[in-house]
Amino acid sequence: MKGDQKLIDCLNARLAEELAAINQYFVHAEMCENWNYERLGDVIEKRAITEMRHAEKLIERILFLEGRPIVSNLSEIRIGDQVPKMHDHDHWAEEGAIKGYNQAIRLATELGDNDTKVLLESILKEETEHIDWIEAQMDQINQIGVQNYLAQQIYE
Template identity: 35%
Template structure:
């Protein structure tokens, strides 16, 4: 099916954001593992796979619309040096994704591409309700109980494949 070229371009822009998120979550999860913060490792590694799923959905839609997925373009990643900065960088990234997805959804509605809009709505829900909200809660916990107590609570047990 031949899709609107601007929708395809905008989906490729979203794809760059999802690939960037994958990269950022990947390095952060491995840093958490290296520090023995196994609960953070598991959660952020899970986020890596969620972003991979979002990227797959975008790639499939771009292909369906007759476009070529851009697997090269990335926005710069921000690698934190400590737990609070890592969580904040991840939250900032999720906030940007929310803004970008809403913009593309509005454009899709304007050209009556409701299927793409609905695909993006699922991604928006996952980003707002799961990813961003969880990150906000973690930063709130650090403020309430202190960084040392938070990090101790995130140690957990090393996963069997860790």
């Protein structure tokens, strides 16, 4: 099915965000594991895998619309050198993704592409869950202090 080029371009922009998020989150997960914050590293790694699934779904949809998935473009990647900065950078990435998915949903709706809209809404729901979790972590750091927060991230 030949899709609208504006929508294909928009999906490729979301793909660039997902591919960047995968890289950012995997680096953050590995850094946490290197610092022995295994609990936090495990959660961030699972988020990276979820972003991989998002990228896969976007690629499938772009191909269905007879577009060409562009996997060589990445959005900006921000690596934090401390856990609070990691959460800040991951929050920034999720904010951008949520804004982009809302824009893509509006475009799919305008174009009457309900299947793409439903796909984008399902991804948006997961991105919203991601940002909610990150905000909860940031709140915990503010409430109990970074040292107490980090102590909870170590498996014993």
